[in-house]
Amino acid sequence: MAATPGTPGVAVPLYALDGTCADRRFPRLAGDWAIGCDKGGMLDHAIHLLDGRSIRIDPPLDPRHTAVSAGPTDSSAVLVEVADRTRVVDLRVTGATDRTEVTRLPAAPIAPPTTTARHFAALLPDRVEALAHNTRVRPTFAASPVAWYPPALAWPHVAWVERNAQQRETVWVVQAHPPADPHPILESTHHQRHVVSDGTTFVWVDGGQLRTWNPETDQQQVIPAATGFHAPPTISGGVVCWEERRDPPGSARPRADIDILCTDGLSAAGPGDQLFPSRSGPWLLYRSAGHTWLRTAP
Amino acid sequence: MKRAPSIGLVLLAVGLAVASVMADPMGSMRPEALVRLGQATASVGVHTTLSLLGGAAVLGAVNRSRVDWLPALVTGWLAWGLLGLPLAMAGLWGPLTAWLPGLVLGLGWLAASLGGRLPHGLRLPSPSVPMLGCAAVVGLVGLIDAAAPPIDTDELYQHLALPGRILRTGGLVGGVLHPDGSRPQLLSLLTSPLLAAGTDTAPRLWSTVCGVGILLGLEDLARRVVPKRATSTAVLAGAVLVGSYTFLHEVGLAANNLPTALAVLAAAAAGLAGGAVPLVACAGAALSFKYTAAGALAGIWLALHLPWRMRLITGVLAIACVTPWWARNAIEGLHPLFPYTGWDHLPTGAPPGDLVFQYLDKYGAGRSPTDFLLLPWNAVMTADVGSFRFLGRLTPLVLLLVPGALWGMGRHPDVRRLGIISAVACGAWALGPHWLRHLLPVLPILALALAAGTRVAVGDRTPALVAATTIALAAGLPSNWGPVATHLADRLPAALGQEDRPTYLSRAVRSADAARWLNEHTPHNAVVAILYEWPGHLVDRTTVLGSVEDHVPTRYWLLVHGDQSIEALRARGVTHLVVGRFRFLRKWYPFLSDDVYEAMFEAPTQALEALLLKEATLVYEANHTRVYRVVPELP
Numbered sequence: 001m002a003a004t005p006g007t008p009g010v011a012v013p014l015y016a017l018d019g020t021c022a023d024r025r026f027p028r029l030a031g032d033w034a035i036g037c038d039k040g041g042m043l044d045h046a047i048h049l050l051d052g053r054s055i056r057i058d059p060p061l062d063p064r065h066t067a068v069s070a071g072p073t074d075s076s077a078v079l080v081e082v083a084d085r086t087r088v089v090d091l092r093v094t095g096a097t098d099r100t101e102v103t104r105l106p107a108a109p110i111a112p113p114t115t116t117a118r119h120f121a122a123l124l125p126d127r128v129e130a131l132a133h134n135t136r137v138r139p140t141f142a143a144s145p146v147a148w149y150p151p152a153l154a155w156p157h158v159a160w161v162e163r164n165a166q167q168r169e170t171v172w173v174v175q176a177h178p179p180a181d182p183h184p185i186l187e188s189t190h191h192q193r194h195v196v197s198d199g200t201t202f203v204w205v206d207g208g209q210l211r212t213w214n215p216e217t218d219q220q221q222v223i224p225a226a227t228g229f230h231a232p233p234t235i236s237g238g239v240v241c242w243e244e245r246r247d248p249p250g251s252a253r254p255r256a257d258i259d260i261l262c263t264d265g266l267s268a269a270g271p272g273d274q275l276f277p278s279r280s281g282p283w284l285l286y287r288s289a290g291h292t293w294l295r296t297a298p
Numbered sequence: 299m300k301r302a303p304s305i306g307l308v309l310l311a312v313g314l315a316v317a318s319v320m321a322d323p324m325g326s327m328r329p330e331a332l333v334r335l336g337q338a339t340a341s342v343g344v345h346t347t348l349s350l351l352g353g354a355a356v357l358g359a360v361n362r363s364r365v366d367w368l369p370a371l372v373t374g375w376l377a378w379g380l381l382g383l384p385l386a387m388a389g390l391w392g393p394l395t396a397w398l399p400g401l402v403l404g405l406g407w408l409a410a411s412l413g414g415r416l417p418h419g420l421r422l423p424s425p426s427v428p429m430l431g432c433a434a435v436v437g438l439v440g441l442i443d444a445a446a447p448p449i450d451t452d453e454l455y456q457h458l459a460l461p462g463r464i465l466r467t468g469g470l471v472g473g474v475l476h477p478d479g480s481r482p483q484l485l486s487l488l489t490s491p492l493l494a495a496g497t498d499t500a501p502r503l504w505s506t507v508c509g510v511g512i513l514l515g516l517e518d519l520a521r522r523v524v525p526k527r528a529t530s531t532a533v534l535a536g537a538v539l540v541g542s543y544t545f546l547h548e549v550g551l552a553a554n555n556l557p558t559a560l561a562v563l564a565a566a567a568a569g570l571a572g573g574a575v576p577l578v579a580c581a582g583a584a585l586s587f588k589y590t591a592a593g594a595l596a597g598i599w600l601a602l603h604l605p606w607r608m609r610l611i612t613g614v615l616a617i618a619c620v621t622p623w624w625a626r627n628a629i630e631g632l633h634p635l636f637p638y639t640g641w642d643h644l645p646t647g648a649p650p651g652d653l654v655f656q657y658l659d660k661y662g663a664g665r666s667p668t669d670f671l672l673l674p675w676n677a678v679m680t681a682d683v684g685s686f687r688f689l690g691r692l693t694p695l696v697l698l699l700v701p702g703a704l705w706g707m708g709r710h711p712d713v714r715r716l717g718i719i720s721a722v723a724c725g726a727w728a729l730g731p732h733w734l735r736h737l738l739p740v741l742p743i744l745a746l747a748l749a750a751g752t753r754v755a756v757g758d759r760t761p762a763l764v765a766a767t768t769i770a771l772a773a774g775l776p777s778n779w780g781p782v783a784t785h786l787a788d789r790l791p792a793a794l795g796q797e798d799r800p801t802y803l804s805r806a807v808r809s810a811d812a813a814r815w816l817n818e819h820t821p822h823n824a825v826v827a828i829l830y831e832w833p834g835h836l837v838d839r840t841t842v843l844g845s846v847e848d849h850v851p852t853r854y855w856l857l858v859h860g861d862q863s864i865e866a867l868r869a870r871g872v873t874h875l876v877v878g879r880f881r882f883l884r885k886w887y888p889f890l891s892d893d894v895y896e897a898m899f900e901a902p903t904q905a906l907e908a909l910l911l912k913e914a915t916l917v918y919e920a921n922h923t924r925v926y927r928v929v930p931e932l933p
Contacts, residue, residue, distance in 0.1 A: 024919065064920075147815060148918045167821060191930075193917075229915045245912065253861070256912050273911060 008282075008296045011268065016047060016054060017285075017292040023063040023112065025231060027292055029280035030077035031070030033091055034294065037063065043079070046091055049283060049294070050075065057089060057096045065108075067115040067150065069199075070280065078133070080115040082122045083108055088133050103136050105129055110147040116199045121151045121158045121176075130158045130176040141174045141182050149232075152197035152204075157215040159185065159195045159202050171195045171204045173215065185213055186220075194232035203235045210242060223263065226255060236279040239264045243275060260286050266297045328795025334497055335445050341496025342503045345400060345488075349374030352403020353579075354420045355410040360575045364418035368515045369576035372564040374403055375557070376583040376619060379484040383622055386487060389469035393494035396465065400491065423514040426529045432536035433510045436549050440506025442786050443550025444499050445793035449806045450551050451832050455845045457552040458498050459834030461490035466840065473630055474646050475842040475870065477637035477851050480630075482623035484586035485554045498835065501552040508556040509549040512539065512742050515563045519746060522570060523712040527753045530760070534699070534749035534767065535742070541693035541771050543683055543778040544734040545741060547785070555738040558587040562594045562739045566719060569602030570712060577602065578612050582619025584739065589638070593726025594740040597719035637846055641854055649857035651897050656847045659889040661686050662732025673728055674700075681734055683781050686886065690734030691781070693774035696748065698766060703751030710754045716747035809833040811920035812876055819918075824873045829855075829906065831878035831923055842872065848899075849880065856902035863906065864913045864928055873929045875914060877906070879922040 017027040017034055022041030027034060029049075035057075038044040042060035047053070057079070065083040070076070077091040088099040105122055113122040121130040123145040130153065131138050144162055145151070146169060151160040156177040164170045164184070169191040174182035186192075190207025197203070201214045205228030212221040212235075226245040227233060233242035241262040248257035258273040268274040268286050274293075278285040282297040319327050353374030354365045381399035385391050410416050425433065448458055456478045463471050463479070464486055472480035479486075492500035516539075517532035524531050539545040548555050561584035568576035581598070584591035599613055624634035633640025638655055642648040663669055663676040678696050681688035707717040723740035730736060737744075756763045792802035803810035813836035816826060826837055828844040829852045843851045859866040867875070882899040890898075910916075914926035 146819065148920070163819070230911060253912070258911055275911075 008298045011293045011295040014047065014285075014292045014294050016045070018290070021063045023066075025112075025276065026063040026066075027285065028068055028278040029236075029283055029285050030068035030079070030091070031280060032075050033068075033077040034283075034285055034292075035068055035077070035079070035091075036292070046077070046096070048075065048093055051093075053093065055091065055093075055095050057091075061087065061089065063112070065112060067113045067120060069115045069117055072117040078115060078117060080113055080120045080133070082113040082120070088120075099133070101134065103131060103138065105138075110145065112150040114151045114153045114197075116153050116155060119153060119155045121153050123147075123151055123160055128158055128160060128174060128182070130156075130174075139176055139179050141176075141179070143172065143174075143182055149193060149195070152195045152202055154197045154200055154202055154215055157202075159197065159204070161193050161195060169193045171202075171206075173202070175215075186211065191228075194228055196232050196235055198235040198237060201235060201238060203233050203240050205233065210240060212240065225261070230258075231276045234277050234279040236281060239266075239279060241266070241277040241279045241284060243277065260284065262297075264297060266295065268293070268295055325796065326794060331445065331793065331795030334499055335441075338444070338492075338496035338499035338503045341492050341500040342507060345492055345500075345504065346371070346507060348400035348404045349378060350420070351407035352377055352400070354416065355403070355407040356579070357576055358416040358418070358420075359410060361573070362415075362418075364421055365416075366421050366518070366567070366576075367423055368511070368518065368560075368564045369568050369573065369580055370420060371511070372561045372583050373576060373579040375484070375488055375561075376579050376586065377403055379487045379583075379586060380619075380622070382487040386464065386470045386483075387626070389467075391464055391468055391470075391487075391490065393465060393491075396487070396491035396494055399487075423518060425514050425517055426532070428529060428533045429513060429517050429536060432533065432540050433513050435540050436509045436513060436546070437506060439546055439782065439786065440503065440509055440550035442790055442793045444502035444506055446789035447792055447799045447803050447806075448498055448502065448552060448835065449803070450553075451845070453502075453552045454807065454835045455828075455832040456834075457485065457489070457554065458493065458501060459841070459844065461486045461493045461501070462835055463841070465490050465494055470626070472627070472636075473632060474644055474851065474854065477846050478844075480627055480632055480636045482586040482589075482620055484583065485557060485588075488557075489552065498552070502550050505551055505553060505556050506549050508560045509545070511560050512556065512563060515560065515567065516742055516746055519563065519567050519570070520750065522567070523716065523746070524710070524750045524753055527750075531746070531749045531753045534753065534763075535745040537767065537771055538693060538695050538699070538745035538748065539742060541695055541774055541778055542691065542741075543781055544690035544692060544738065546778070546782050547683075547690070548735065548738065554588045555735055558584050558591050558739045559742055561587060562591050562598070563742045565595060566598050566716070566743050569598045569604075570715060572603040574604060574608055574612050578615040578619070581612070581616035585616065585620045586623065588739065589635075590727075590730070590736045591739045594719060594723035594743065596726065597722030597740070600722060601715040601718040637850070641850065644854075647858045649854055651857070651894070653850065653854055653857060653898065655850055656731060657887065657889065658731050660731075660886060662688055670728060673732070677732065677734065677737075683777075688732055688734045691774075691778050692734060693771060693778055695767060695770045695774060696744075698770040699748035699752045702755035703748040706751030706754030707747070710750070713747060713750045713754055716743055716750060720744040720747045803836065807833065807836070808921040809876065809878065809923040810836055812918060812923040812925050813837045815918045815920070815925055816874065816876070820874055825871045826874045826876055827867050827872045829875055829877045830880035830903070831876050833876065833923075837876070839874075842867075842870070848882075852906075853898065853902045856906055857898075860905065861909060864909050868928050873927070875910075875924075875926040875928060877910065877924045877926060879924070 017036035019037040021037035027036035032049050033046045035046045043063050044057050044060035061081045066081045068079050071078045079089040081087040086102045086104050088102050090097050107124050109122040111123045113120050119132050128141045128143045146161045149161040156175050159173040161169050162172045170184045171192040172182050173185050188206050192206045195204035201212050203212045210223040210225045225242050227242040243258050244261045245255035246257050247254050259269040260274045260277045261267050272289050274286050274288045276287045284295045350371045353370035356373050357365045378399040489501040513536050516535050520532040521528040561580050565580035581595050627634045627636050631645045641653050678692045681691050683691050707714045727737050791797040809831045813833040817838045824839045826839050826841045830849050832845045834841050834844045856863050914928050917927050918925040
């Protein structure tokens with residue numbers, strides 16, 4: 001490691017996370033952890049950002065079927081893999097441990113799942129499943145989700161991407177507990193995609209802007225952004241970060257430079273493109289010039 | 299009433315067959331798989347019958363003598379293609395009209411028969427029991443392969459994709475956006491009706507029929523060349539073919555190698571029999587299937603039983619059968635031999651640097667004088683089915699038979715002729731890329747030359763020949779049948795319907811999930827450009843580009859259009875891109891300088907990645923294959 005992770009104002013390369021993952025949306029942050037892949041593209045190790053220690057995840061998890069989140073206790077994270085079987089792995093500084101009591105879903109999901117500290121959700125071809133990690137009760141909701149886009153979870157609300165009658169991608173939401181009918185969050189004339197959440201607020205791409213919605217307060221916000229073309233936005237503690245196409249200085253080609261911007265003013269810019277933002281607390285993980293970098297908010 | 303017991307027995311067997319599938323509690327074969335296979339079998343049966351009868355009518359009308367099944371079949375194919383060409387060029391080639399040439403051929407036979415113009419009839423094959431055994435092996439391999447979903451790269455981007463595109467658009471495709479469509483398209487005109495009526499199983503079942511036809515044709519030719527030892531010669535030649543991975547792997551593939559080999563074999567048989575008209579038709583068909591037949595045809599032309607003046611005429615007429623395809627290219631402003639050459643003279647512009655369609659040095663075991671001397675040994679003994687080292691495998695039986703065959707050729711004029719054909723064809727093959735599958739057009743003749751020469755040399759010392767043959771054949775089985783058996787074992791559950799098509803394709807073809815996503819989530823009028831990927835046949839939308847050798851079309855587009863590449867595609871109506879995360883490996887091109895490799899391979903790939911970030915929207919990714927939207931308003 002070139003520097004201690006987390007030093008404010010300094011972008012440090014995390015070479016241990018340079019391995020290409022089978023799902024390029026990894027490596028990602030989960031609480032105080034940065035989770036990355038082995039040479040085979042599977043999630044096999046995590047770095048604790050507070051002290052730099054690395055722990056193994058054995059057997060590795062498939063990033064194409066895995067969601068990560070901060071865990072229920074300090075310095076913990078939770079990883080949920082939903083494929084032919086379900087695995088819930090707790091990350092602590094003492095190591096990674098599999099939970100024994102987990103619920104298997106009736107079919108393989110069509111997109112990666114999503115998780116919070118205590119709940120997870122998955123998209124099956126014809127329905128949405130949302131449940132607590134430690135329960136076998138599975139309320140399901142009929143839906144036609146679009147593959148590849150993971151759902152988002154702000155318990156008890158689950159959001160996902162679906163096509164409307166005009167074949168336009170639209171973000172839908174359902175209240176899982178008590179159960180209610182699914183509905184689009186907001187009708188739009190644009191494609192709505194890449195819905196994510198920090199457990200409280202949903203964020204998604206809506207044409208040339210980002211929209212946020214807190215289902216508890218019904219508060220909405222619009223963030224002008226030229227994004228949604230590559231990686232999803234990321235949100236942590238209400239702070240949103242995203243890839244932004246910008247005009248490079250001195251170039252005739254518009255929007256030919258991609259930087260990462262955050263609503264709290266943190267950014268990752270400079271030579272080349274900065275891609276795949278993942279935000280957790282003060283940390284921003286991203287990739288540039290073939291390496292994975294960590295930048296910390298002042 | 300005499301036939302009642304026989305009919306009853308057959309009906310009982312059919313009933314039991316249906317019941318055994320329907321009542322099987324293990325679900326060993328799904329009814330839908332059986333229906334698919336039945337549909338394909340019926341299509342191939344009708345197609346082959348119409349071609350055979352139509353070809354017999356053509357040849358019978360010209361020669362007024364008894365017509366052999368093999369030249370009749372190949373002549374029927376050529377006639378089907380030539381009748382279909384104007385329809386396809388007029389944009390009238392659809393699922394029904396694609397059968398129109400076959401209908402004309404069938405009616406032509408009917409008219410000729412009723413008019414008494416086929417007084418001597420059609421001579422059908424009469425295989426020996428051992429040859430039927432060889433044919434059964436080929437049939438079984440082809441049946442399993444054809445019944446499972448197609449996964450071969452060349453099938454997906456070319457031999458199934460092109461007929462599909464032609465059916466969808468109603469006419470021929472070609473040029474820089476469809477480079478493979480600018481090759482002679484006899485194969486596509488023949489397989490598109492099969493694809494339309496018999497699913498994508500039918501073209502591959504037709505290829506199996508070609509494989510069986512080659513074995514039956516070999517025995518017919520053996521009867522002419524070495525009549526007293528015909529069966530043992532044919533079986534020995536059949537063992538060379540069936541014992542070789544390169545032959546057996548092609549059975550059940552939608553590809554042009556086996557139809558070409560059958561047409562070349564028919565041309566050789568016609569040439570040795572002195573039949574000028576069938577020779578012209580079969581040679582023309584072979585060239586219209588694949589240019590790699592040229593070497594074998596040159597050998598036939600040199601060795602045949604015709605006066606030189608007649609040879610000249612037959613040569614010119616055979617070439618004339620291919621000229622419509624060259625003329626079509628020329629009319630469209632392309633080099634007649636595009637896409638093999640002419641990339642630097644396209645109407646869309648010339649790429650900077652030297653864009654080579656195919657690097658010969660990439661394949662085989664080297665091209666130095668020593669390598670050429672060692673080529674027969676290396677091609678048989680050191681070939682690898684999974685690498686660029688000849689891309690195939692032959693049985694060592696080939697080398698075992700060489701000494702005896704050389705001796706036998708010195709004593710028997712017809713065997714010598716087969717030897718000349720083989721030598722010329724092998725020489726031509728050596729000049730091209732060292733892929734063993736490119737040897738397939740002459741492989742049956744080479745096998746027959748080796749077998750016949752050896753039989754002549756060995757005479758009555760058959761026990762020694764059987765022992766030696768068995769040892770060599772058995773030694774080659776692990777490397778030749780092993781990969782075939784592994785391949786078939788993986789495909790058998792899908793062939794029987796136990797594993798459903800999407801699941802099998804998803805694990806066998808890396809871009810299959812992306813293709814399925816496109817089929818489910820894009821409008822029917824979407825136009826998809828395929829870059830560094832192959833799944834054309836699996837995408838049920840209009841597609842452009844896609845693979846040829848070394849992804850030349852994609853690299854051409856990127857080299858010519860530079861940072862306007864996506865805009866240029868958009869201007870041609872492209873709405874989505876399928877982009878593979880393809881990595882060229884430097885070790886594949888050790889013969890290129892760093893500068894050339896960087897400019898021709900690395901630079902366009904990196905330029906595309908940069909452009910995608912700036913100008914496209916990623917909407918799906920699976921298994922290293924991405925789907926981008928390049929028109930904002932479309933889903």
